[in-house]
Amino acid sequence: MAKAVQQRTLKTRAKLLDAAQAVISESGYEAMRVEEVVLRAGVAKGTFFSHFKDKDALMDQLIGAEIDRHLDGIDALDAPTSIAEMTDAMMPLITFMTCERYVFDVILRHSGAAANADIGPIAMTFGRHAEVVTKWLWDQPFRKDISAELQAEGVQAFMVQAISLIFCSLHNSVAPRERLETYLTAWLMPTA
Amino acid sequence: MAKAVQQRTLKTRAKLLDAAQAVISESGYEAMRVEEVVLRAGVAKGTFFSHFKDKDALMDQLIGAEIDRHLDGIDALDAPTSIAEMTDAMMPLITFMTCERYVFDVILRHSGAAANADIGPIAMTFGRHAEVVTKWLWDQPFRKDISAELQAEGVQAFMVQAISLIFCSLHNSVAPRERLETYLTAWLMPTA
DNA sequence: CGATGAAATTGACCGTGGTCAATATTTGGA
DNA sequence: TCCAAATATTGACCACGGTCAATTTCATCG
Known part of the structure; x- marks a missing residue:
């Protein structure tokens, strides 16, 4: 008989999430401290870890x-009809992913789930992103020699690469938007 | 007048590196503890951090x-003349990069340097890897519509992607070698 | 040699994430 | 309404990376 989750539990979790969000709004993701969160939420430290496996799990959420x-x-957007449009469509997401080096690290760490048991929120978003891109590619004037799914995987690979290079001193002279557009043109519209 | 570095310094650094290597050989990278290393090296903890900025810096090295x-x-290999050969050539490197999840995380974290000042050993290897691949691509029967440098960047992006998916429960049914070969064929030899 | 300043080393101490046995609260049944 | 089992909460405690003022060792020069 599945036991219903107590009201108390939901309330505590909400308090923790709110407190965490507040800290992040004020000081950013990297600066978030578990101690600070439990202090604001008015619960003990141990409570935090009975709601989240670890600090990373909260960040994942x-x-x-x-x-x-x-x-x-x-x-909600219409399917883009050019590489430039596609790149533009992804920019808000990329901007968020690069708002802090720490955020990008967390995303990378969670982009693939460690075990079947724990496919977390971020891993889910990668799946969803691939679906959206696949849908976009469905009937576009792009290459037809490989499947839309494979094309979408490539789009993700290049998105990650373009973002990584933002944080790389050796390659940060080119803006991410232009770099991504170059990559995607070469990937989706080869002419040789 | 630049003061010559003391013998003592070199000796201590060597002791630390040896100790670290020993611990890793026995228990792997992830299990390495700074305390254990300084204990074996016979020095104080503070000494470790006067030789390495932090634990990550030692791992980087x-x-x-x-x-x-x-x-x-x-x-030392001859330039590969097919995608399959190229993939095979990279497999030993990929095998090492995936020996532990922790190792791959460290590599990703250091693949782009945070600041011009600290381009570490791992970041250097990424540069070197790109050069090697670029050299390979120079006169190969692959696509000619984009530069060898751009092709090499793509090869790295797909290598990282193929490795990432090894650690991803949603996508670990395909072996990394086959996945990489699929990616590289689509990237380097498009037929549309 | 002995003195003196620079460089290396020390270890007590701190910050922060994470654990767990003890305690408190809730729930369902008699 | 009361009791017992299940569930949630607590906070002292630990592990481990990292800091820094005090101390020791080293190199150079008169």
Whole structure:
């Protein structure tokens, strides 16, 4: 008999999430401290870890939710008809993903789930993103020699690469938008 | 007048590196503890941090050196004449990069340097890897519509993607070698 | 040699994430 | 309404990376 989750539990979790969100709004993701969150939420430290496996799990939820919000916006758009349009459509998401180096690190760490058991919010968003891109590619004037799914995987690979290079001193002279557009043109519209 | 570095310094650094390597050989990278290393090296904890900025910096050196050894092997090879050969040539490197999830995380974190000042060993190896691939691509029967440099950047992006998916429960049914070959064929030999 | 300043080393101490046995609260049944 | 089992909460405690003022060792020069 599945036991119903107590009201108390929901309330405590909400308090923790609110407190965390507040800290992040004020000081950013990297600066978030578990101690600060439990202090504001008015609960003991141990309570935090009975609601979230670890600090990373909370970040997974918060950042995953934020990415999902961006995907909602992207999903509402008409399918882009050019590489430039596609790149533009992804820019708000990319901007968020690069708002802090720490945020991008967390995203990378969670982009693939470690075990079947724990496919977290961020991993889900990667799946969703691939779906959106696949849908976009369905009947576009792009290459036809490979599947839309494979094309979408490539789009993700290049998006990650373009973002990584933002944080790389050796390659940060080119803006991410232009770099991504170059990549995607070469990937989706080869002429040789 | 630049003061020569003391013998003592070199000796201590060597002791620390040896101790770290020993711990890693026995228990792996992830299990390495600074306390254990300084204990074996017979120095105080503070000494460790006067030789390495932090634990990550030591990992950067050790893992970077290991990657360099693999690149030496790759560099000694004849330029591959097919995608399959190219993929095979990169497999030993990929195998090392995926020996532990932690190792891959460290590599990703250091693949782009945070500031011009600290381009570490791992970041250097990425540059070197790109050069090797670019050289390979120079006169190969692959696509000619984009530069060899851009092709090499793509090869790196797909290598990272293929590795990431190894650690992803949603996509670990395909072996990394086959996945990479699929990616590289689509990237380097498009037929549309 | 002995003195003196520079460089290396030390270890007590701190910040922060995470654990767990003890305690408090809730729930469902008699 | 009361009791017992299930569930949630607590906070002292630990692990481990990292800091820094005090101390020791080293190199150079008169």
